[in-house]
Every structure is written in structure tokens, then in C-alpha cells.
Amino acid sequence: MTRRATPAFTRVLGRQPLGIVFSAPYAVFLLALFAYPLGLAVWISFHDYFFAAPGAQVSRPFVGLDNYVAVLSDPDVRRSFVNVAEFLVINVPLTVVLSLVLATALNTVVRARTFLRVSYYVPYVTASVALVAVWLFLFSKGGLVNSLLGPLAPSPSWLVNGALAMPVIALFVTWKQMGFFILLYLAALQSVPRDLYESAAVDGANRFRSFMNVTVPGVRPATTLVVILATITGANLFTEPYLLTNGGGPDGASASPVFVMYQKGIEQGNPDTASAIGVVLVVCVLLISLVNRRILERD
Amino acid sequence: MRTRRVWSTAALFVGALVFLFPFYYMVVGSLQKKPDTSILGALPLGGLTFENYTAIDSRVDLLRSLANSAIFTGGVLLGTVVFGVLAGYALARLHFRGRGTLFAVMLLVQIVPFQLLIIPIYVLVVRTYGLADSYLGMMAPFFINSTAVFVFRQFFVQLPEDLFSAAALDGAGEMRILWSVALPLVRPAILTALLLTFIGPWNExxxxxxxxxxxxxxxxxxxxxxxxxxIAGRATNPYGAILAGAVVLAAPAVALFIAFQKRFTAAELSSGVKG
Incomplete structure (x- = not known):
């Protein structure tokens, strides 16, 4: 091999073909475990697909939109989408407001900064399963929360109450994910120009006014990101309905689309309808993200 | 101004205690012989025992499960640090055919919810590749963390160009430049990215x-x-045993996070995210 690459060689492979070697393992990984499954998900959702013994020759006929029709007319699936909508309505605004307010406060605080930061981040780094265990204990019928509330305790109790199960899950996820969003906002706050606050102070704006007029518009790109990421987290909801409310209970009141996907696809062996749910879910997330961007980034 | 700051600090402290309370209660509950859900029961007053830890250990093999978590997480960390750093370096520094596409797909991975892919990945890993009940099957979807690749790429992009041209003038090859020039400079970034990667598989x-x-x-x-x-319904003190298990599951991630909490500052991450 000559030391100097020929022009044709460069044209096909690029100036530093070693990059292809360096990135090959990652490219193969993305192809095998992201791109191909993504295509397969869509393919499965348009076919009569079922699990078969390895090596068995089975026909999986194209069924057009049948799986989508089945999914969209299934009351359990519809219920799960309504449930996750309820989740998002509680979780997203609460997340945006609290994490921005907390990040702003953390940004100015001088004392015990490390302790405060660690306290707010630590739920984010901890396993959902471990945290669900404590919430089960806290919100059980005879749990501490009900002991504190005394006669005000709801009946039936939180996790077995159809009207309260989803709000408790939304609250749990807000608490668990808050640290990450505070971190995002703290990063965004560093790029809000200081003199904007100074001129707001000169104009006689109080703290609330300068928060609304300088901070909120200053971190708007971060807000778009927070809303989109919180929506994706909500769309991925599984562990909490599975464990905290004992399988989407009571009576499906907290079943999430991913939980229904798991039931239909794996437990009942219908990967085709489960894939259709997945595709519908992602289309919804994309639509919500686009609408968010439109609303949040317009001038 | 000063009184306002005192108020916001006080509010932050109250919030922090609310955020931390479930952790405190997890530990207290795991040490109680009988679950005491009264208000006074939240105080660690006598009757504390490690029985719940032996109880959970007799029901599920704690050491074995911890070892499995460690292997699962370790494999993902290894895959991410070896192949992720190589990919991040290539994306930042090398000009090759397909770089733009690879970069675009890497960004796309961050937006598509993993849960959409569970059915097809389940079909592939379990049915097609026959990797059910194996560490490899467990690690496969997480093997190279795309967020970490992105962070690596951002850090390599920020290194000054002169450094690389100087090394190239000295006759160093790409492999040599990566190993002796670029890697030592981004070592702290790699630690941060690995910490972020750790919590994924450990908590998954x-x-x-x-x-x-x-x-x-x-x-x-x-x-x-x-x-x-x-199983919990049949145990004598189900909450005690569950909380003991929860403490064991939470402790390694929390300990690592506290030990390296400096790496989770906004400045540290934003320098990685600004391109």
C-alpha cells in the first residue's frame, strides 16, 4: 500500500478512511439493534405476525391496516392512551415549572450548594424498582401518608383508587426525573446574559418580573427540550404501572400503552397488534413534539 | 436582596428534605422488625434489626443478583468505553464516507422511545439470535450508549486543531494521536459519560x-x-424485606453518584453539550 491514498480511493471512502474502521462497531450496532428493529416494528404491524418455533417456515400474510383497526377499536388500548394523556397533563407542566424554579433558586444559592444539588438529583440516579418499593410502603392503605392524613385519607386508598392511581404515578415520575431536568435548566441558565437581569433591575422589575421577562424567555430552547424529553419519558411508562399499581390497576385505570404492549405482545403472544400500538405511540410523541416546538419557539 | 436569598435557601432546604425523605424512610423501614407506619414510626427508635436483609437474601439470591447486575452493567460500560470512544473520535475528528449519516442516526436514537423497539428487539434477540437467558442478550440493546457517544464526540470536537496537526507533523498515526494526545485530554469527560451510562443498565x-x-x-x-x-404477600414482614432489597439495589448507584457528584455539575455537562 502506498503512503499516499489515490484520489479515487479518497473520493469513495473519504479523506481518513480509518474513521470507517473506528466507527464500524457502532455502525453495526445501530444497524442491528436500532435501524433494523425500527423497520421490523413497522413491518410486523402490517402483517399477521406470530411467534413460531425457530426455523419453522410459516406464512405471515400482509394484512394492511387490520392491526391498526384492531388496536384503535380496542377499549383497553384507548384507555391506556387516555391514561397516559392524564399522566402528561399532570407531569409535564409540573416538571417544567418546578424544575425551572428550583434551578433558578439553586443557581443563586451560595450555602450548602453541594448538599442541595445532590438531594435533588439523587432520585434520578436511583432505580425505579427501589423507589417504587418505598412508595408502595408510603402510600399503602395503612401507610405513613394515610397515617399523616388521618380521617382525610382517601378511600379506597391511593394506589387502588381509580381516580388517584394515575396522579400518584405522575407525581412519582415527576419526583424521580426532576434532577435531570434541573440539571438541563442549570446549564441553560448559564447562557442567559447577566446584563439582561441588570437592565431589568434598573427598570425596577422585582424578582418575579425579571424571572418572567428574562429567565423564562432566556431558557426557552431548554424548555422545548424538557417538554419533549418529559413527553418521551411519559410515553415510555412501564415500571410504575407494572409494580406500583400492581399491573395497571385498579381495573386498568393506570395501564400505560407500553404496559398494554407488554400484555398483548409478550404475555398473549400477539406481536403484530403490540407493534401497531408502538407505532401509534411514536406517531403521537412526534406530533406532540412538533406542536410543542411550534408553540414554544414562536416569537 | 439578602433576606430574599435567605428565604429561597430555606425553601430549597425544605424541598431537599422532601426529596430525600423517601430514601431515609427506605433505610428506616428496612431496619424495622415490624413495619411501623405511624408518624412516630418514621423515627429510628429502638427495635432495629438486620433481619430483613437476611430475609430478602433467603428469598432471592442477593449476591447472585448483584453479580448479574454488575456483569450486565460492566459489559455495557466496556462496550461504551471501547467502541463508543472510537466512534465518538471518528465522528469528531476523521473525515470518512458516511460520517454525516452516522451522526444523524446517532441523534435519532436519542428521540425514538426504546419501548417502541421492545417488540422487534425481543423478536430478534430472543427468537432470531436465540439469546434469551444470556448476558449477551441482556446487554445487546444497550451495548454502546448513544448519549455517551454524543458526549465523547462533543469533547473531541472541542480539542484545539493545532494539537492534532502538531502530532501529525511529528509523524504520529491516527491511532497514536487518539491514544496519546486526545484520550488523556478527555479523560474527565469519559468518567462523566461512564457515570451517566452506569445508571442505565444498573437501574433498567x-x-x-x-x-x-x-x-x-x-x-x-x-x-x-x-x-x-x-412472593411478598406470603412473607412475614414483606415491606421490611422489600425495603432491604431496595436499599441494596439503590446503594451502589447512590454511592457512586455522591462520590463523583462534582462531575454532574451544569458546567461540566454544558461544556460537553455545546458544540
């Missing part, structure tokens, strides 16, 4: 839950969840 529940039916291979998050949903 859904995927290992789907792919492992064999108890002896399940990571702790899965064995604990199975204990919560199946």
Missing part, C-alpha cells in the same frame, strides 16, 4: 425482565420486582 427493569426467565441470570432490579409482585 423492562428489558432484562423480558429477556431472562432463568432466576440465576436476573439482575437485582428484576429479582426484586418479581419478589414485590409475586
Amino acid at each position: 427493569f423492562l428489558w432484562p425482565f423480558l429477556v431472562t426467565k432463568d432466576q440465576s441470570l436476573q439482575p437485582l432490579a428484576v429479582t426484586l420486582a418479581n419478589y414485590i409482585s409475586n
Whole structure:
């Protein structure tokens, strides 16, 4: 091999073909475990697909939109989408407001900064399963929360109450994910120009006014990101309905689309309808993200 | 101005205690002989015992589960640090055919919810590749963390160009430049990215839950969840044992996070995210 690459060689492979070697393992990984499954998900959702013994020759006929029709007319699936909508309505605004307010406060605080930061981040780094265990204990019928509330305790109790199960899950996820969003906002706050606050102070704006007029518009790109990421987290909801409310209970009141996907696809062996749910879910997330961007980034 | 700051600090402290309380209660509950859910029961007043830890250990093999979690997490860390750093370096510094596409797909991975892919990945890993009940099957979807690749790329992009041209003038090859020039400079960034990568597989529940039916291979998050949903009803002090398991599951991630909390500052991460 000559030391100097020929022009044709460069044209096909690029100036530093070693990059292809360096990135090959990652490219193969993305192809095998992201791109191909993504295509397969869509393919499965348009076919009569079922699990078969390895090596068995089975026909999986194209069924057009049948799986989508089945999914969209299934009351359990519809219920799960309504449930996750309820989740998002509680979780997203609460997340945006609290994490921005907390990040702003953390940004100015001088004392015990490390302790405060660690306290707010630590739920984010901890396993959902471990945290669900404590919430089960806290919100059980005879749990501490009900002991504190005394006669005000709801009946039936939180996790077995159809009207309260989803709000408790939304609250749990807000608490668990808050640290990450505070971190995002703290990063965004560093790029809000200081003199904007100074001129707001000169104009006689109080703290609330300068928060609304300088901070909120200053971190708007971060807000778009927070809303989109919180929506994706909500769309991925599984562990909490599975464990905290004992399988989407009571009576499906907290079943999430991913939980229904798991039931239909794996437990009942219908990967085709489960894939259709997945595709519908992602289309919804994309639509919500686009609408968010439109609303949040317009001038 | 000063009084306002005092008020906001006080409010932050109250919020912090609310955020931390479940952790405190997890530990207290795991040490109580009988679950005491009264208000005074939240104070660690006597009757504390390690019995719950032996109880959970007799129901699920704690050490085995911890070892499985460690293998699962370790494999992902290894895959990410070896192949992720190579990919991040190539994306930042080398001009090759397909770089733009690879970069675009890497960004796309961050937006598409993993849960959409569980059905086809389950079909592929379990049915096609026959990797059910294996560490490889468990690690496969997480093997190279795309967020970490992105962070690596951002850090390599920021290194001054002169450094690389100087090394190239000295006759260093690309491999040599990566190993002796670029890597030592981004070492702190790699640590940050690895910490972020760690919490993914260590805390992951859904995927290992789907792919492992064999108890002896399940990571702790899965064995604990199975204990919560199946067996707990029959134990004498189910909450005590569950909380003891929760403490064991939470402790390594929390300890690592506290030890390296400086790496989770806004400045540290924003320097990685600004391109």
C-alpha cells in the first residue's frame, strides 16, 4: 500500500478512511439493534405476525391496516392512551415549572450548594424498582401518608383508587426525573446574559418580573427540550404501572400503552397488534413534539 | 436582596428534605422488625434489626443478583468505553464516507422511545439470535450508549486543531494521536459519560425482565420486582424485606453518584453539550 491514498480511493471512502474502521462497531450496532428493529416494528404491524418455533417456515400474510383497526377499536388500548394523556397533563407542566424554579433558586444559592444539588438529583440516579418499593410502603392503605392524613385519607386508598392511581404515578415520575431536568435548566441558565437581569433591575422589575421577562424567555430552547424529553419519558411508562399499581390497576385505570404492549405482545403472544400500538405511540410523541416546538419557539 | 436569598435557601432546604425523605424512610423501614407506619414510626427508635436483609437474601439470591447486575452493567460500560470512544473520535475528528449519516442516526436514537423497539428487539434477540437467558442478550440493546457517544464526540470536537496537526507533523498515526494526545485530554469527560451510562443498565427493569426467565441470570432490579409482585404477600414482614432489597439495589448507584457528584455539575455537562 502506498503512503499516499489515490484520489479515487479518497473520493469513495473519504479523506481518513480509518474513521470507517473506528466507527464500524457502532455502525453495526445501530444497524442491528436500532435501524433494523425500527423497520421490523413497522413491518410486523402490517402483517399477521406470530411467534413460531425457530426455523419453522410459516406464512405471515400482509394484512394492511387490520392491526391498526384492531388496536384503535380496542377499549383497553384507548384507555391506556387516555391514561397516559392524564399522566402528561399532570407531569409535564409540573416538571417544567418546578424544575425551572428550583434551578433558578439553586443557581443563586451560595450555602450548602453541594448538599442541595445532590438531594435533588439523587432520585434520578436511583432505580425505579427501589423507589417504587418505598412508595408502595408510603402510600399503602395503612401507610405513613394515610397515617399523616388521618380521617382525610382517601378511600379506597391511593394506589387502588381509580381516580388517584394515575396522579400518584405522575407525581412519582415527576419526583424521580426532576434532577435531570434541573440539571438541563442549570446549564441553560448559564447562557442567559447577566446584563439582561441588570437592565431589568434598573427598570425596577422585582424578582418575579425579571424571572418572567428574562429567565423564562432566556431558557426557552431548554424548555422545548424538557417538554419533549418529559413527553418521551411519559410515553415510555412501564415500571410504575407494572409494580406500583400492581399491573395497571385498579381495573386498568393506570395501564400505560407500553404496559398494554407488554400484555398483548409478550404475555398473549400477539406481536403484530403490540407493534401497531408502538407505532401509534411514536406517531403521537412526534406530533406532540412538533406542536410543542411550534408553540414554544414562536416569537 | 439578602433576606430574599435567605428565604429561597430555606425553601430549597425544605424541598431537599422532601426529596430525600423517601430514601431515609427506605433505610428506616428496612431496619424495622415490624413495619411501623405511624408518624412516630418514621423515627429510628429502638427495635432495629438486620433481619430483613437476611430475609430478602433467603428469598432471592442477593449476591447472585448483584453479580448479574454488575456483569450486565460492566459489559455495557466496556462496550461504551471501547467502541463508543472510537466512534465518538471518528465522528469528531476523521473525515470518512458516511460520517454525516452516522451522526444523524446517532441523534435519532436519542428521540425514538426504546419501548417502541421492545417488540422487534425481543423478536430478534430472543427468537432470531436465540439469546434469551444470556448476558449477551441482556446487554445487546444497550451495548454502546448513544448519549455517551454524543458526549465523547462533543469533547473531541472541542480539542484545539493545532494539537492534532502538531502530532501529525511529528509523524504520529491516527491511532497514536487518539491514544496519546486526545484520550488523556478527555479523560474527565469519559468518567462523566461512564457515570451517566452506569445508571442505565444498573437501574433498567423492562428489558432484562423480558429477556431472562432463568432466576440465576436476573439482575437485582428484576429479582426484586418479581419478589414485590409475586412472593411478598406470603412473607412475614414483606415491606421490611422489600425495603432491604431496595436499599441494596439503590446503594451502589447512590454511592457512586455522591462520590463523583462534582462531575454532574451544569458546567461540566454544558461544556460537553455545546458544540
